[in-house]
Amino acid sequence: MSRPMVLVFLLVILIITSQFDWKQQLVNEVEGNPSISQIQQHALRRDDVKEKIILSQEKSIHKLNELVQRLQQQLLQCRGSNESTDITGNSLTADRNENEIERHQILED
Structure with missing residues (x-):
């Protein structure tokens, strides 16, 4: 034993x-x-930075889209004023301008 x-x-x-x-x-x-919590905090900070960058880029894109729309409207107005001063075919150019304006408004919507 x-x-x-x-x-x-x-x-x-x-x-x-x-x-x-x-x-x-x-x-x-x-x-x-x-520690795991430190790694998680670092990952969360990295995600926050990425989210802030994405938001700022979205704001920039939105501003650029607004500028493009304004420029398109100004271009249409300039074309309309130039074509309306043209002596030949005033009625045709007015119809064309209206069609272009309608087309651009539809595209913008």
């Missing part, structure tokens, strides 16, 4: 020491690597 007791005792010591080793390895890994 002494032999099984020695084996049980050694088994208990082995289990206890292995648990201490596992805990020590976990502590070393946690201390050596940045």
Whole structure:
């Protein structure tokens, strides 16, 4: 019976020491690597920066679209004034201008 007791005792010591080793390895890994919360915070900051960049680009695109629409309207007005001063075909140019204006308004909508 002494032999099984020695084996049980050694088994208990082995289990206890292995648990201490596992805990020590976990502590070393946690201390050596940045914490998960820090990594998550860094990822969130990166996402916030990306979102801000996207929003600023969307604002710029919206402003550019407004400028394009204004320029198209000015161009149509200039064409209309130039063509209306033309002596030949006044009625045809007026009809054409109205058609172009309607077409551009439809495209803008």
